[in-house]
Amino acid sequence: MKKIGTFADRAIWIFETSFLTVAIAVMVATLFAQVAFGMLGISLAWAGELALYLMVWIMCIGASAAVRSRSHIAVGLIADKLTGLPARIVRVAVLLFCFFLCVGAFILGVKYVQMTYAAGLRSVAARLPMWTVYAALPVASALMAARVILLAARGLAIRARKGEKEPEL
Amino acid sequence: MIAALIAIVFVGLMLLGVPLFAVIGTVTAICLIATGAPLTIMAQQMFTMTDRTALPAIPLFLLISTLMADGSSAKRLVNFVRASVGWMPGGLPLATLCACLIFAALAGMTPAAIIAVGAMIYPGLIQGGYNEKFSLGFVTSAGSLGILVPPSIVVLIFGVVGEVNIEALFIAGVVPIIIISALFTGYSLFIGARSGVKREQFSAGDIARKIYEGFWAILLPIGVGGGIYSGAVTVTQAAAIGAVYAFIVEIFFYRSLKLRDLPRLSRSVGTMVGLLLVIIAVTFSFNWYLTTNGIPDTLTQWIVAHFHSRILFLLTVNLLFLFLGCLMDILSAIFITVPLLLPVAVAMGIDPIHFGIIFIINFEIGYLTPPVGINLFTASAAFKKPVVEVSGAVLPFLGLLLAALALITYYPPITLFLVKLTGNM
Numbered sequence: 001m002k003k004i005g006t007f008a009d010r011a012i013w014i015f016e017t018s019f020l021t022v023a024i025a026v027m028v029a030t031l032f033a034q035v036a037f038g039m040l041g042i043s044l045a046w047a048g049e050l051a052l053y054l055m056v057w058i059m060c061i062g063a064s065a066a067v068r069s070r071s072h073i074a075v076g077l078i079a080d081k082l083t084g085l086p087a088r089i090v091r092v093a094v095l096l097f098c099f100f101l102c103v104g105a106f107i108l109g110v111k112y113v114q115m116t117y118a119a120g121l122r123s124v125a126a127r128l129p130m131w132t133v134y135a136a137l138p139v140a141s142a143l144m145a146a147r148v149i150l151l152a153a154r155g156l157a158i159r160a161r162k163g164e165k166e167p168e169l
Numbered sequence: 170m171i172a173a174l175i176a177i178v179f180v181g182l183m184l185l186g187v188p189l190f191a192v193i194g195t196v197t198a199i200c201l202i203a204t205g206a207p208l209t210i211m212a213q214q215m216f217t218m219t220d221r222t223a224l225p226a227i228p229l230f231l232l233i234s235t236l237m238a239d240g241s242s243a244k245r246l247v248n249f250v251r252a253s254v255g256w257m258p259g260g261l262p263l264a265t266l267c268a269c270l271i272f273a274a275l276a277g278m279t280p281a282a283i284i285a286v287g288a289m290i291y292p293g294l295i296q297g298g299y300n301e302k303f304s305l306g307f308v309t310s311a312g313s314l315g316i317l318v319p320p321s322i323v324v325l326i327f328g329v330v331g332e333v334n335i336e337a338l339f340i341a342g343v344v345p346i347i348i349i350s351a352l353f354t355g356y357s358l359f360i361g362a363r364s365g366v367k368r369e370q371f372s373a374g375d376i377a378r379k380i381y382e383g384f385w386a387i388l389l390p391i392g393v394g395g396g397i398y399s400g401a402v403t404v405t406q407a408a409a410i411g412a413v414y415a416f417i418v419e420i421f422f423y424r425s426l427k428l429r430d431l432p433r434l435s436r437s438v439g440t441m442v443g444l445l446l447v448i449i450a451v452t453f454s455f456n457w458y459l460t461t462n463g464i465p466d467t468l469t470q471w472i473v474a475h476f477h478s479r480i481l482f483l484l485t486v487n488l489l490f491l492f493l494g495c496l497m498d499i500l501s502a503i504f505i506t507v508p509l510l511l512p513v514a515v516a517m518g519i520d521p522i523h524f525g526i527i528f529i530i531n532f533e534i535g536y537l538t539p540p541v542g543i544n545l546f547t548a549s550a551a552f553k554k555p556v557v558e559v560s561g562a563v564l565p566f567l568g569l570l571l572a573a574l575a576l577i578t579y580y581p582p583i584t585l586f587l588v589k590l591t592g593n594m
Contacts, residue, residue: 027228027229065436066441072189075189094187097187134212
């Protein structure tokens with residue numbers, strides 16, 4: 001079990017990191033090209049669109065990476081005060097809650113992708129099929145659900161307390 | 170009845186430590202189900218973020234700050250600032266302030282600024298003869314000022330969530346920053362004179378050397394700030410140019426970063442983008458629910474009927490924000506309160522840009538207010554001092570910030586004058 005967990009953690013890690021590196025590089029390059037060509041009087045309308053769609057994907061995959069590093073913004077005034085058994089119960093309950101939410105978001109995302117795919121929606125300037133953008137929602141929800149389970153398997157809470165570091169690979 | 174139930178769910182989930190985006194998402198889903206609307210509206214509204222062309226500026230500025238902080242630009246900038254203003258009366262605190270402004274702005278979030286700048290300058294302040302209490306308080310408070318300076322992520326997010334002109338917000342922040350800096354510098358002159366602090370030697374050679382060492386790094390904030398303030402480029406364009414520039418400078422000129430560092434840096438930028446934008450995305454669907462059900466209108470009517478003067482309203486808002494600032498961080502507060510309160514403020518005849526600056530300064534103060542002022546904890550950890558001691562040290566600065574807040578709140582031209590002058594209104 002532990003081996004499968006480590007393998008899954010690594011696999012998702014590699015996917016997230018390579019995706020983020022490439023997507024951020026392409027986004028910066030596209031926006032820079034838009035400014036550069038704009039100075040020459042050539043307008044690249046598709047570039048702004050592409051950058052926004054890449055940003056949606058970066059956001060979704062980044063949200064999954066943020067579950068790994070347990071850095072999602074949370075308030076948790078009560079959770080911080082608890083110790084011992086009550087703290088464990090809250091921790092597990094919150095993880096379960098997040099897991100079901102991810103499953104819900106996954107189902108919603110698949111439905112939405114099917115809807116936009118069937119409707120054949122395309123973007124205005126780049127003529128990209130819109131479902132390729134919306135697919136970020138189910139993909140990210142699935143990744144996040146897996147990440148939540150991996151946290152639970154390690155006995156970690158959804159958010160790090162102050163000063164806690166991200167566990168190594 | 171339903172409203173009360175929703176409020177309980179909202180507060181309960183937050184207190185238990187459920188991430189904010191999940192809390193807002195759950196509440197939105199419950200609201201939609203209760204009104205019989207299909208849940209796919211949530212997905213649809215979340216993706217309206219692809220209509221906000223200012224949004225890509227957020228990942229880009231996070232990238233710039235990560236490149237500079239991880240490379241050597243940030244350190245070179247601080248060295249330059251210290252050499253150029255350190256010799257003036259009250260120079261060391263002034264240098265700290267400038268460095269904090271540059272750094273907090275670049276890093277977007279202030280705790281990072283405190284640690285980075287503090288570690289570099291705090292020992293200098295003590296050596297320069299400032300007592301420990303003053304130095305600690307100064308470094309901790311100065312760190313919270315940067316959230317008004319471009320390319321502050323807080324300002325960007327306020328602009329996106331509230332649909333307020335971001336360039337105008339940055340321009341409106343200029344005079345408030347100057348006022349607060351002047352108050353801080355004045356106070357440090359007073360302390361410096363009282364405790365007989367000696368001035369550092371002026372050395373043209375040293376300044377020249379620091380300019381030479383930090384030349385490329387110094388150009389970046391000048392270029393990005395100049396571009397945005399002059400209106401030559403949009404915020405997103407400035408960010409795109411800045412990101413490419415920072416990349417080239419760090420990799421090829423200073424060689425302080427290697428290409429193989431990029432996956433690690435991309436991951437850390439991606440993580441920050443993920444945790445920030447996911448909340449923005451769910452906030453869009455929550456806002457859709459609020460507006461289609463006329464909730465901001467109802468709230469506005471109630472407040473307009475009960476608060477007869479603008480001043481009374483602003484005072485209440487100030488108190489509310491100070492209170493919230495003690496409970497949650499500024500980004501959470503923006504997502505929760507801006508969609509509700511901004512329409513009210515506009516209905517009461519308060520300019521959204523003015524409101525934005527008041528909002529942000531309130532939360533700067535919130536950063537320093539116990540029990541959950543983030544800067545207090547960060548400073549306590551960074552300088553190995555108890556939180557109580559740090560809290561005591563920031564008290565005079567809290568007073569100064571409150572005075573500035575009062576001035577800025579009740580005299581709108583401080584924020585709006587420059588905006589009008591530059592034609593952004």
